[in-house]
Amino acid sequence: MGFVLGLLAWLIAGLLSTILIYLAFELVVGLYHSDKSTLRISPTTWTGAILVPAHNEALSIADTVTALRASAPQCRIVVVADNCSDNTAELARSEGAEAISRTDPTRKGKGFALSFGRDFLVQSPPDAVIIIDADCRLSPGSADALIARAVQSNQPVQGVNLLVGGETQSPLASISNFAMLVKNLLRARGLERLGGGTLLFGTGMAFPWKLFATCDLATSHAVEDLQLGLSLARQGIRVGFEGEALVTSPAASVADSAGQRSRWEHGFLQSAMHNGLPMLFSGILKGSRHLMMIGAHMMVPPLAMLILLCLVAIPVLALLLWAGSTSPAPLITLVACLALLSVVLLAAWWKEGRSVISGSTLLQIPFYVLWKVPIYLRFFTARQTGWNRTHRDGEQP
Numbered sequence: 001m002g003f004v005l006g007l008l009a010w011l012i013a014g015l016l017s018t019i020l021i022y023l024a025f026e027l028v029v030g031l032y033h034s035d036k037s038t039l040r041i042s043p044t045t046w047t048g049a050i051l052v053p054a055h056n057e058a059l060s061i062a063d064t065v066t067a068l069r070a071s072a073p074q075c076r077i078v079v080v081a082d083n084c085s086d087n088t089a090e091l092a093r094s095e096g097a098e099a100i101s102r103t104d105p106t107r108k109g110k111g112f113a114l115s116f117g118r119d120f121l122v123q124s125p126p127d128a129v130i131i132i133d134a135d136c137r138l139s140p141g142s143a144d145a146l147i148a149r150a151v152q153s154n155q156p157v158q159g160v161n162l163l164v165g166g167e168t169q170s171p172l173a174s175i176s177n178f179a180m181l182v183k184n185l186l187r188a189r190g191l192e193r194l195g196g197g198t199l200l201f202g203t204g205m206a207f208p209w210k211l212f213a214t215c216d217l218a219t220s221h222a223v224e225d226l227q228l229g230l231s232l233a234r235q236g237i238r239v240g241f242e243g244e245a246l247v248t249s250p251a252a253s254v255a256d257s258a259g260q261r262s263r264w265e266h267g268f269l270q271s272a273m274h275n276g277l278p279m280l281f282s283g284i285l286k287g288s289r290h291l292m293m294i295g296a297h298m299m300v301p302p303l304a305m306l307i308l309l310c311l312v313a314i315p316v317l318a319l320l321l322w323a324g325s326t327s328p329a330p331l332i333t334l335v336a337c338l339a340l341l342s343v344v345l346l347a348a349w350w351k352e353g354r355s356v357i358s359g360s361t362l363l364q365i366p367f368y369v370l371w372k373v374p375i376y377l378r379f380f381t382a383r384q385t386g387w388n389r390t391h392r393d394g395e396q397p
Contacts, residue, residue, distance in 0.1 A: 005324030009317050013330035016306075016313055020337040023300050024344045027182070030190030031344075031351055048147040048206075049076040049126040052097075053113035054134040058086040064134055065095035072143035075130070078120065082113035108220065110202070115218040125209045127151050133203040135250055136161075142245035146206035149242050156211060156232065159204035159245030160185050162356075171361045173251050175368040176261075178349065178357040179303055186348055187297070188241050195293025197238030200229035204247030211237070223267030230275050233294050234282075265302055265372075266379050272298045304372040310338050311369075 050068055054061055061079065068077050077097040081089035083105060092099040102116045114131065121129065128150040130143060142159055149157040161184045163177040184201055192198045202225030207215065221227050229239055280295030282288070300306065317331045349362065 002324035002326050005320045006326035006330075009320045009324070009326070009330040012313055012320075013317060013334040016310055017333050017337040019300055019306065020310070020334075020341045022296055023187075023306070024337075024341045026190035026194065026297070026300075027186050027344050027348055028190070029193050030186035030188070031348060046127040046147055046151050047076075048072070048074065048128045048130060048143060049078055049121055050130045050132055050138075050143070051114065051117045051121070052077065052079045052092075052132050052134050053082055053110050053117065054079050054084070054088050054092070055082050055113075056084050056086050057088050057134040058084075058091055060135055061088050062091045062095045064132075064136070065092050065097045067137050068132065069096055071138045071140050072130075075143055075147075076126065078117055079134075080113045080117040080120075082110075082116070083108060107218075109224065111217050111219040111221065111224040118212065118217060121209075122213070125213070128206050128208055129212045130206045131203060132247060133249065136203050137248050138204070139246040139248070142204070142247065145242050145245040146204075149240055149245075150206040150208045153240055154208050154211070155238055155240055156200070156208075157206045157240045157242050157245075158188065158198055158200055159206075159242050159247050160188075161201045161204045161247050161249065163251040164248045165251035169251060171364045172368050172371055174357045174361050175365055177251050178353050179368075181353055181356055182303060182345070182348060185243075185352065189243060191293060191297050192241040195290045195297075197233065197290050197294070198229075198241045199233075199294070199297070200225040200239055202226075203249065204245060205239075221267070222263045223271060226268065226271055230271065230279070230294070230298075233279070233291060236288075236290075238290055262375050262378060265305075265375055266383050268302065269379055270383070272301075302372075304369045305376055307338075307365075308369050308373065308376070310334065 050072060052061075052064065052068075057064070065077055065079065068075070077092075079089065079092035079097045079099040081092070081099055081101045083103055084101065089099040089101045098120075100117070100120050102113060104112065118129075128147045130138075130146050132138060146157050146159055161180075163180045165173050165177055169177075188198045188201075202223075205225070215228060216231065217224075217228070219227065232239060276295055276298035278295070279291050279298065283291030283293070283295055301309065313334060314331065317334060321328055321331060349357065349359075
């Protein structure tokens with residue numbers, strides 16, 4: 001009996017420790033960088049279009065178009081007013097965008113809007129297409145960097161996408177912003193260095209037109225951007241990471257963002273279950289470092305979930321080892337690996353995250369992890385599979 005319990009303890013500790021070590025390694029690789037891209041060409045040489053899918057964005061679409069025209073004056077701006085019941089299209093046109101309207105209540109979702117926008121661009125296709133969500137902002141020079149990288153590499157490119165909040169945002173929102181920085185900057189940069197390519201985030205991503213024209217966009221999948229990135233990886237197409245391009249998204253309140261966080265996390269977990277191990281094994285069999293690293297990356301749960309699993313596993317391991325009167329080595333191994341990841345995360349905060357979250361707010365991470373518990377439980381009881389939109393500030397509930 002002791003042998004069986006000890007073996008079970010090693011299986012639990014070994015699996016979690018492997019994930020913790022891989023995540024720590026990916027972060028360390030992403031922490032030390034020199035993001036000076038070698039792919040640079042004159043922005044006047046190439047044509048670019050910014051495609052903005054928008055659903056009932058009357059409150060902010062004018063400001064978005066104005067900001068995009070200022071940060072990317074060389075680009076056409078095409079707004080797809082998708083199944084709107086307000087005057088999103090008219091307001092976008094009033095600020096100088098090309099606006100097209102799509103109405104199809106049976107086919108809802110960002111993917112269908114992007115496909116509709118692509119059909120419009122076919123009339124006069126640009127050299128590259130940048131996709132920006134309707135509430136996002138592009139930093140100056142980012143469009144040039146994305147277009148240059150996409151056209152010269154002939155591959156899709158993902159820029160850095162970060163959440164930004166006001167001075168009055170809650171501690172939980174600040175922690176969420178830091179988690180996004182870890183995922184969309186450090187892990188993405190680490191993944192590209194380890195495997196030669198990263199994944200797509202849904203906004204701040206650019207495609208050379210010839211590739212964009214053939215992508216399978218018309219889908220209602222909850223995380224259509226992640227699925228597209230995985231599909232490209234299976235085709236041997238790598239997504240480059242452009243650290244000099246920054247797109248920011250406003251951080252919603254904890255209450256307003258709950259539904260979208262459920263969609264993101266449920267969609268990721270479902271995709272990971274279907275793609276993680278198969279892509280890892282496929283990469284091993286084909287000798288593809290790219291597929292191997294994408295598969296390994298997908299097998300790492302969301303950070304809050306991983307911490308929660310470790311905190312649950314520690315007393316479980318202690319009980320198993322006590323009942324079997326076996327060596328405490330599995331428990332010590334897991335605790336040591338969790339401590340290692342904690343040190344790496346502190347280094348990440350010190351190097352990249354101090355402007356996002358204060359040191360005192362870090363102490364509230366346990367409350368953030370607890371807040372995520374219902375989201376993870378609903379993955380098994382009421383999984384969210386469809387597209388949804390985050391409530392915007394100033395909108396009526």
